Amino acid sequence: MSASSSTPRRAIRDREIREVPPQAAGLGVCVLGGGSFGTAIASIAADNGAAVTQWMRDATQAHEVNTEHRNSGYLPDFAINPGVRATTNMADALAEAELVCVAIPSKAFRAVVRQAREHLREGQILIATTKGIESEGFTLMSEVLEEETGFTHIGVLSGPNLAAEIAQRQLTATVVASDDAYTRARVQTAFGCDYFRVYASNDRYGVELGGALKNIYAIAAGMAAALGMGENTRAMLMTRALAEMSRFAVAKGANPMTFLGLAGVGDLIVTCSSPLSRNYRVGFALGEGRTLEQAVEVLGQVAEGVNTVRLVQEESKRLGIYMPLVSGMAQVLFEGIDPHHMARALMGSEQSSDVEFVLSRESVQQARHLEPDAS
Numbered sequence: 001m002s003a004s005s006s007t008p009r010r011a012i013r014d015r016e017i018r019e020v021p022p023q024a025a026g027l028g029v030c031v032l033g034g035g036s037f038g039t040a041i042a043s044i045a046a047d048n049g050a051a052v053t054q055w056m057r058d059a060t061q062a063h064e065v066n067t068e069h070r071n072s073g074y075l076p077d078f079a080i081n082p083g084v085r086a087t088t089n090m091a092d093a094l095a096e097a098e099l100v101c102v103a104i105p106s107k108a109f110r111a112v113v114r115q116a117r118e119h120l121r122e123g124q125i126l127i128a129t130t131k132g133i134e135s136e137g138f139t140l141m142s143e144v145l146e147e148e149t150g151f152t153h154i155g156v157l158s159g160p161n162l163a164a165e166i167a168q169r170q171l172t173a174t175v176v177a178s179d180d181a182y183t184r185a186r187v188q189t190a191f192g193c194d195y196f197r198v199y200a201s202n203d204r205y206g207v208e209l210g211g212a213l214k215n216i217y218a219i220a221a222g223m224a225a226a227l228g229m230g231e232n233t234r235a236m237l238m239t240r241a242l243a244e245m246s247r248f249a250v251a252k253g254a255n256p257m258t259f260l261g262l263a264g265v266g267d268l269i270v271t272c273s274s275p276l277s278r279n280y281r282v283g284f285a286l287g288e289g290r291t292l293e294q295a296v297e298v299l300g301q302v303a304e305g306v307n308t309v310r311l312v313q314e315e316s317k318r319l320g321i322y323m324p325l326v327s328g329m330a331q332v333l334f335e336g337i338d339p340h341h342m343a344r345a346l347m348g349s350e351q352s353s354d355v356e357f358v359l360s361r362e363s364v365q366q367a368r369h370l371e372p373d374a375s
């Protein structure tokens, strides 16, 4: 499908976009990764007038992006901005880039950054968009960027950002997180436009951790939906998920306030509500009675949350952080516990405080041991 033969809806949006001044004209943007999110953000930057290259390993896919302006493997129904130039040549992809976004699943992220390393230059901005954790050392993706390059301008892009909706130019917002003001400003210039808002944060760790953690609860929400559970259940799950993920993140050094933003509660809402989320779909398949292997195979793409459950379960045990939902999910995913049974067991777990920053868990526990007349 060429840009000119795209759907009427898309054609209407194209006309709207042309009225917007290309604020990123002259800015070189390179996206590493040919999957759905990489393709979606490459197209936003091109809509903004940036000179965009997209590196991918598959030559046939690169040819399709360059000639038909679509990516049939990952976003088959959407036209890509014809300004995106795809290539399998890393040196070529990075040559003119001021801003480099890495959209590669966590398992291959470091390997691809190492492949890119010899073509990168200090002064370039490096942005991680992957919501996953590396097993070795519980390392987040922007930390991998830092470790592998030692560069100054490093950040994270994360938020409620389903790629298929961005590709339709649905109104969307995200967060760029970096302690470096220059990085934040350049990312806002590259991607901020009339359908994509880019808010700023200086809590890189919290924003990045939020994106990774919410995948766990998206699996749980998909499972709950398949089991026929209602909206009360979903609201309880999402809110307790927020309590649990904030508790973990604060223990790891993040700012709890970050979790009130787009990369915390925002991303939690979207991925716990949408079958477009791959993590939600894995959970749904598990709730239908499939094994984890079957669920992952049917999906055919990476659901980062599966590995994240295992890593967060280990890390929370190591640090002594109470995470009943993570423990329950680990039992379902890796020990074959029936999801319904797990949900019932969770209903019997500790009834602690609602918002721990208002009333601590310790206060609730202490009060339980008081005599009735001593309250």
Ligand SMILES: NC(=O)C1=CN([C@@H]2O[C@H](COP(=O)(O)OP(=O)(O)OC[C@H]3O[C@@H](n4cnc5c(N)ncnc54)[C@H](O)[C@@H]3O)[C@@H](O)[C@H]2O)C=CC1
Residues within 6 Å of the ligand: 033, 034, 035, 036, 037, 038, 039, 056, 057, 074, 103, 104, 105, 106, 108, 111, 112, 129, 130, 131, 132, 161, 162, 163, 164, 301, 302, 304
């Ligand atoms: N799809 C979405 O809606 C969103 C995804 N993300 C995050 O972005 C990350 C990347 O996501 P997607 O683009 O959606 O992933 P994807 O699963 O659609 O595609 C991954 C891409 O990485 C490539 N890849 C995998 N291993 C590789 C290797 N060793 N060398 C070179 N290329 C390799 C694949 O060929 C594919 O092009 C994910 O981990 C996800 O957490 C973030 C926001 C939204």
Ligand SMILES: O=C(CO)COP(=O)(O)O
Residues within 6 Å of the ligand: 131, 159, 160, 161, 162, 163, 215, 218, 267, 270, 271, 276, 277, 278, 279, 280, 302, 303, 304
């Ligand atoms: O992170 C996402 C949306 O913000 C996409 O989630 P999935 O990886 O579950 O598709």
